[in-house]
Amino acid sequence: MNIMVNEVPHQFSQPLTLLNLLSLLALNPAGSALAVNQVIIPRDNWPAHLLEDGDEILLFQAIAGG
Template sequence: MNIWLNEQAYTTIDACDLKALITELSLPDNAVAVAINGDIVPRHQWQDTPLEEGLQIAVFQAIAGG
């Protein structure tokens, strides 16, 4: 499936939902935030958020500091 990941074309290998995509990317799920088409998706909804062709997904890593 082809999606846009941080404004770059990306083809998922096996991901069918947002949680699976985060796992596929080897990202620590407790240290990232995700938006789909500009809307933040709460972490507890990742497994229930299916991926669809052409989605625009932005992944942000948490940064400590102020």
């Protein structure tokens, strides 16, 4: 399975959820937001959201401003 994470290609041999992906890549989800194929995925859905071959993931830091 080929997945792009922040425009960096990654290859995995097994199906993954978003939460599994973060763990495998040692990425800290605190204060982060995730989009899969340009659609924001709510944090509550990360453990169940299965990734598919060719998905493009964007991980970014949520910023509050005033």
